[in-house]
Amino acid sequence: MAMIRMGPIGWESNFAKTTWDEMGHNIISHIIVSFDKSGVRSIQFGYVNNGTLAISKTFGSSAVGYNSRIVRLNHESEFVTGLSLEIYDNFITSLTFHTNQRNHEAVHLTFNTKFPKPKKIxxxxxxxxxxxxxxxxGTYGLYELISIGFYVRLPLPDVKNIKKERVWHVAA
Known part of the structure; x- marks a missing residue:
């Protein structure tokens, strides 16, 4: 199966950032999101590997004193189908995981301001x-989660051969 990347979505940081990748960990049971009044600080995943629970590294800041929320998925029948988030003042301030069964809002911070409005992606x-x-x-910085995306395997049911087409370029 071919694999494509959806995203990442988040904000573009000009500061030092670290790339993280959990490709292949597709049976997700837990998503742990840490946040404070500014936005999402880190993310961590629990996934099923050979019948046992495995926990990923923490991606982002692991400082003491952040709020945490655990999103639990029924790993036997529930799987991620999408993501949505909001960006405000260079922080992810809202993060929702869409599954085949429901939407899990991990964080949704609101700010008492008339402008600018958070950017939704x-x-x-x-x-x-x-x-x-x-x-x-995704990516993370010293103090925050910067971006997140996911991999999609593209199934090609009953496709035996891929047709190659000849493309002609005409010089002007």
Whole structure:
């Protein structure tokens, strides 16, 4: 199966950032999000690997004193199909995981301001089966989660051969 990247979505940081990648960890059971009054500080995943629970590294700041929320998925039948988030003042201030069963809002911070409004970004993959979700990836800085995306396996049912087409270029 071919694999594509959906995203990442988040904000563009000019500061030092670290890339993280959880490709292949597709049976997600837990998503742990840490945040404070500014936005999402870190993310961590629990996934099923050979029948046991495995916990990823923490991606982002692991400082003491942040709020945390655990999103629990029924790993036997529930799988990620999309993401949505909001960006305000260079922080992810809202983060929702879309699954085949429901939407899980991990964080949604609001600010008493008339302008500017938070920027909303969404990824909808069209995933129909758990085997099509391929894991998460993204970036983080010293103090915050910067971006997040996910892999999608593109199934090609009953395709035996891929047709190659000849493309002619005409010089002007």
């Amino acid at each position: 969404e990824l909808h993959s069209g995933i129909l089966e758990q085997s099509e979700f391929g894991g998460f990836f």
